[in-house]
Amino acid sequence: MSHNSSCQICEKVWPSDDHYIGDLGLTKAYLFDDQFFAGWTVLILKNHRTELFQLTREERMELIEEVSRVGEALAKIFEVRKINSELLGNQIPHIHWHVIPRLKSDPDSLKPVWCVSHDPVRLSTGFLEERLYQIRTTLGIF
Template identity: 50%
Template sequence: MTDPTCKACQGIWPQADHFITDLGLSQAYLHEDQFFKGWTVVVFRRHATELFQLAPTERMQLMEEVTLVAKTLAQVFDARKINYELLGNQLPHIHWHLIPRLATDPAPLEPVWRVQHEPIQPPAHELQASIERIKDAMAKLR
């Protein structure tokens, strides 16, 4: 099922060149803002806005997929903590924000949404290098 008004269903968000991997029920992408290095979004493949709209088996599999990405990000970026955000207020389509919080974090006690910063959009070669590091590490965990 798709929603013709949904940016995720239309394929215009996240950006195609930020694609990391297909996980089964979801897909992982590097977030366009890499101020928090490794910030990744896991996007449910079909349109749904709430976890209770998923079959129990889908919820379990989706959580396994989110967990795999989180574990991978923790290893690749040597994260002290991973933040998990499932909001959907601005984009009503199930998607998780997984944000590695590093030792160099400028505001370790604040949610990322409250940290004032200029977005960092890395050049294409850095973006691809990060994607490859994540893919390689994830392949070892699968």
């Protein structure tokens, strides 16, 4: 498995294990630390790759299936107006996909989440466990 010792994801600096949802195949899913946008999930590619073109065609196909699977699960759980699926990697250049439910109650639905100023929301342990369980069961991961 490909690893890069200068990468925050490979070095397990982020995301934190207590936000782990489950293993989807090519990726592992984690609940994003800041839950201001409820259900915000991050899919982390297991191998260190920075660009889609470094993957095989089959891996790209599998990756988009996993992103879709999580988006569909989140859409079942939340009152979703739109799912945002974002692959950026400017801050941490290791393929990770943000899958973000934009709810009907969204404070600024026309803007990308990065442009919506807000105080970060950290879930209490009980509420975090509840949300992880809800996403796992909807995904069929036990």
